[in-house]
Amino acid sequence: xxxxxxxxxxxxxxxxxxxxxxxxxxxxxxKGIHISVGDLIRERLTKNQDEAALFKDAFQGKEMFPSExxxxxxxxxxxxxxxxxxxxxxxxxxxxxxxxKLDINPICVIYINSSAETCKQRFLxxxxxxxxxxxxxxxxxxxxxxxxxxxxxxNILSKIAQFxxxxxxxxxxxxxLVVRQALSCIYCAMSQKINKQEGFYYRTEPNIENxxxxxxxxTALTLKxxxxxxxxxxxxxxxxxxMGNQFLLLLKPPFYFEEKTFCFINNxxxxxxxxxxxxxxxxxxxxxxxxxxxxxxxxxYFMAAYGIEIIxxxxxxSINPANKPxxxxxxxxxxxxxxxxxxxxxxxxxxxNISRSFWLIEEEEYIILNGHIPTIINQFHDxxxxxxxxxxxxxxxxxxxxxxxxxFLGYTNPIKAHQGSLRRLAYEKRLNLHEEVSFNNNGFHxxxxxxxxxxxxxxxxxxxxxxxxxxxxxxFTQLACDYIKLDHDTNxxxxxxxxxxxxxxxxxxxxxxxxxxxxx
Numbered sequence: 103x104x105x106x107x108x109x110x111x112x113x114x115x116x117x118x119x120x121x122x123x124x125x126x127x128x129x130x131x132x133k134g135i136h137i138s139v140g141d142l143i144r145e146r147l148t149k150n151q152d153e154a155a156l157f158k159d160a161f162q163g164k165e166m167f168p169s170e171x172x173x174x175x176x177x178x179x180x181x182x183x184x185x186x187x188x189x190x191x192x193x194x195x196x197x198x199x200x201x202x203k204l205d206i207n208p209i210c211v212i213y214i215n216s217s218a219e220t221c222k223q224r225f226l227x228x229x230x231x232x233x234x235x236x237x238x239x240x241x242x243x244x245x246x247x248x249x250x251x252x253x254x255x256x257n258i259l260s261k262i263a264q265f266x267x268x269x270x271x272x273x274x275x276x277x278x279l280v281v282r283q284a285l286s287c288i289y290c291a292m293s294q295k296i297n298k299q300e301g302f303y304y305r306t307e308p309n310i311e312n313x314x315x316x317x318x319x320x321t322a323l324t325l326k327x328x329x330x331x332x333x334x335x336x337x338x339x340x341x342x343x344x345m346g347n348q349f350l351l352l353l354k355p356p357f358y359f360e361e362k363t364f365c366f367i368n369n370x371x372x373x374x375x376x377x378x379x380x381x382x383x384x385x386x387x388x389x390x391x392x393x394x395x396x397x398x399x400x401x402x403y404f405m406a407a408y409g410i411e412i413i414x415x416x417x418x419x420s421i422n423p424a425n426k427p428x429x430x431x432x433x434x435x436x437x438x439x440x441x442x443x444x445x446x447x448x449x450x451x452x453x454x455n456i457s458r459s460f461w462l463i464e465e466e467e468y469i470i471l472n473g474h475i476p477t478i479i480n481q482f483h484d485x486x487x488x489x490x491x492x493x494x495x496x497x498x499x500x501x502x503x504x505x506x507x508x509x510f511l512g513y514t515n516p517i518k519a520h521q522g523s524l525r526r527l528a529y530e531k532r533l534n535l536h537e538e539v540s541f542n543n544n545g546f547h548x549x550x551x552x553x554x555x556x557x558x559x560x561x562x563x564x565x566x567x568x569x570x571x572x573x574x575x576x577x578f579t580q581l582a583c584d585y586i587k588l589d590h591d592t593n594x595x596x597x598x599x600x601x602x603x604x605x606x607x608x609x610x611x612x613x614x615x616x617x618x619x620x621x622x
Contacts, residue, residue, distance in 0.1 A: 113192040115214035117247045118225040121192035134188030142175045163247030169199035195254045198261040210291035216273030267291040278414045293397040297564035306334040310378045314364040324383040332382045346495035349549040350558040355485030357535040375500025380492040386485040395482040401459035406431035406475035427468040447473035474542045490562040511548040
């Protein structure tokens with residue numbers, strides 16, 4: 103099947119888990135199309151009584167519909183797609199076989215992991231308030247389907263994971279938080295998918311000093327290349343290092359980073375128990391084409407692009423008691439221009455930090471969300487080169503996350519950053535970045551915790567998902583608790599992981615929660 107016309111995303115989950123609701127919402131935000139396999143089935147069986155009789159047991163949730171028949175219904179529906187659209191398809195078993203029969207390569211499959219109790223509550227509410235009459239909105243049929251899904255979904259998810267990115271999200275939360283998780287899945291999966299398809303140029307050097315000494319040469323090569331470079335530190339590959347913290351250190355555009363800046367960073371990391379494992383070098387067009395910057399900034403970008411659509415109502419009420427119109431950054435650009443947005447944002451007397459990824463300013467007539475993000479994204483897209491450093495713990499007594507975030511990196515506002523931190527040194531012009539750093543662009547980024555590090559490394563280094571088993575959860579929990587220095591919060595972190603062994607979708611949310619707990 104020719105897939106050049108669309109980007110397809112499948113949504114899977116129990117009956118009444120919120121598949122159609124999420125599909126419709128994402129289709130609106132991504133300016134795409136939503137297709138409900140359930141609606142296709144109901145429409146077809148209403149028109150064709152022979153098939154209704156043939157598939158009676160499947161309709162009642164006692165068995166699966168034939169994959170060939172489902173694939174045919176979907177193919178007919180997809181054939182009408184004529185533009186380069188996002189297609190959100192909510193479906194059920196046997197989705198693994200349907201995808202193979204359609205011979206398509208979806209961006210990802212999102213599995214909404216809602217409890218049976220949550221699904222039942224939503225089903226009963228839908229029965230009472232739905233304007234759409236459905237002949238299968240019967241409690242007995244719902245119960246049959248829940249039992250059938252419980253028996254079949256684990257095997258289906260396992261099979262899908264063998265050929266497609268699959269992300270589980272927690273469906274037992276508000277719609278806004280479900281949408282956030284799903285957007286995170288989609289943007290990260292798009293980036294990973296393109297990275298996997300287009301690849302990197304790889305080079306291994308004897309040690310990190312060799313890489314730094316040749317950084318200008320490798321940068322020049324990247325400018326002429328059709329894909330990014332990844333330079334590996336061979337000495338770190340062969341050393342017997344402890345399993346511990348790993349993170350991304352990003353050297354942001356449009357600054358110029360000299361060899362001595364790399365040497366300073368390397369020495370400071372080495373002296374505190376860390377080594378640079380690899381460096382990836384990107385030019386702006388690769389970042390744009392692979393969706394890397396938007397995937398990296400995740401919630402920061404979502405707030406700027408989708409605004410109130412992903413903010414729970416109780417938060418909206420708390421930040422806007424006067425009930426002013428709220429517009430996101432990209433909406434303001436459409437209404438005026440990027441230059442106007444930048445002027446308004448820079449001249450604002452007060453910027454309010456609602457959370458780690460959520461800033462706003464309040465004008466006389468309206469509130470603007472994350473107005474700094476469009477310019478930052480453009481800087482990445484227009485940059486000659488961007489450096490991403492993959493850093494790993496090399497000693498058992500390495501400094502913890504509090505040191506990394508506070509004393510090594512420094513606060514977001516470089517004026518208030520810790521003395522000797524990268525951001526403060528850049529502000530004092532002691533790193534010779536050839537541009538002035540500011541609150542809007544402070545020169546450096548470091549993963550806020552182990553969960554965010556996992557997601558960011560997968561984006562900038564094309565890494566496959568590394569958290570696939572319960573055995574690895576203890577490591578991440580240990581690192582998270584080391585970060586926040588609150589051992590009694592272990593159970594809270596475990597509960598966050600309970601619904602998902604793949605951390606891509608929720609890494610930034612958990613990192614944001616951890617950041618609120620960190621003792622500074």
